[in-house]
Amino acid sequence: MSMQHIAFLSPMALSIRAAIQRLLPAGYTIAFAETNERAEHALMVTTADFIIAAGTFVDADLIQSATKLKMIQKWGIGIDKIDLEGARQAGVTVAITSGASSAPVAEHAIMLMLAVLRRLPLAHRSLGEGKWIPATLRTVSYQIAGKTIGLLGFGNIAKHVAKRLKGFDVHVQYYSRSRADHATEQQYEVEYVDYETLLASSDILSIHIPSNNDTHHQINAQVLAKMKPGAVLINTARGEVIDEQALIEALRSGQLSGAGLDTFEGEPPAADNPLLHMDQVVATPHSAGAVFDNVANIVGHAFRNIEKFTAGQPLSPEDIVISFGK
Numbered sequence: 001m002s003m004q005h006i007a008f009l010s011p012m013a014l015s016i017r018a019a020i021q022r023l024l025p026a027g028y029t030i031a032f033a034e035t036n037e038r039a040e041h042a043l044m045v046t047t048a049d050f051i052i053a054a055g056t057f058v059d060a061d062l063i064q065s066a067t068k069l070k071m072i073q074k075w076g077i078g079i080d081k082i083d084l085e086g087a088r089q090a091g092v093t094v095a096i097t098s099g100a101s102s103a104p105v106a107e108h109a110i111m112l113m114l115a116v117l118r119r120l121p122l123a124h125r126s127l128g129e130g131k132w133i134p135a136t137l138r139t140v141s142y143q144i145a146g147k148t149i150g151l152l153g154f155g156n157i158a159k160h161v162a163k164r165l166k167g168f169d170v171h172v173q174y175y176s177r178s179r180a181d182h183a184t185e186q187q188y189e190v191e192y193v194d195y196e197t198l199l200a201s202s203d204i205l206s207i208h209i210p211s212n213n214d215t216h217h218q219i220n221a222q223v224l225a226k227m228k229p230g231a232v233l234i235n236t237a238r239g240e241v242i243d244e245q246a247l248i249e250a251l252r253s254g255q256l257s258g259a260g261l262d263t264f265e266g267e268p269p270a271a272d273n274p275l276l277h278m279d280q281v282v283a284t285p286h287s288a289g290a291v292f293d294n295v296a297n298i299v300g301h302a303f304r305n306i307e308k309f310t311a312g313q314p315l316s317p318e319d320i321v322i323s324f325g326k
Contacts, residue, residue, distance in 0.1 A: 005049050010036075016292075028306070050072075058072055071092060073096075073306055084322060096321060098319050102156040106160030108236055113260060117204075117232065119141050149171070151190070163188055173191040173198060176192075202231060204232045205233050219243065235261050244265050251278060267286055
């Protein structure tokens with residue numbers, strides 16, 4: 001078999017590249033993008049048999065220009081930046097690394113819950129400003145114990161969140177279009193409720209749904225108004241599922257007491273985005289899965305998919321987005 005070439009279209013630090021290079025299977029070469037510039041990517045894909053993309057736009061024109069391309073492998077699970085119709089027309093398989101980032105993203109979601117409840121940015125900033133405000137923090141900070149945590153969606157990440165919340169003395173409930181079986185609900189100690197109940201009774205609502213035409217702005221002004229007054233909203237999914245202006249208004253009015261956001265409608269968000277300047281909001285730069293000690297897990301998963309495809313072996317159904325033969 002001739003050497004197969006992988007174009008890694010997302011810029012990565014040298015330490016990450018080195019970790020990826022160490023896991024590169026025999027029979028493959030890999031080239032790393034230096035920038036997010038489309039011109040560079042267009043040049044890279046002309047010789048690519050495979051593309052690995054992490055947060056990079058892969059549009060139809062880019063796919064069409066990659067005349068040797070067989071497969072697009074997503075680093076992670078979000079496919080909103082990949083032109084799936086363009087891939088179908090070109091006969092290119094698209095796969096994800098299902099579950100590979102679930103644990104760190106779940107940790108991040110819980111971190112955001114705690115940071116919002118305890119007003120971590122306000123506490124940290126006040127010390128830097130020479131202020132000592134424990135009395136003030138006591139009026140706006142809350143513990144997680146005794147709260148009802150609602151999970152919107154119950155995929156891999158939501159299950160990891162539920163598993164990690166077991167020691168926090170909370171009640172965990174969820175809504176998903178497909179209800180889990182009884183054994184799974186018992187395993188994760190979660191209760192299934194309908195969507196309206198989830199909104200009305202959750203002290204903290206954590207979003208775990210994909211971004212697509214059906215979920216765009218699913219969390220809008222009408223939905224936010226149905227949430228429990230003073231609730232906290234957590235989003236480690238995709239920014240497009242929330243109407244940001246409606247969220248800003250809900251926070252300003254006090255309908256919501258706080259939000260923890262790892263994703264935004266436009267990324268990166270503008271520096272003057274009000275969400276970045278509210279004491280009751282904790283914001284992170286789409287970094288929930290960005291931990292060094294999970295790199296080997298993700299890239300190993302991606303490389304295994306590429307090797308299976310090359311060998312004509314089936315990929316896990318959970319990883320397949322679009323499937324074409326070798």
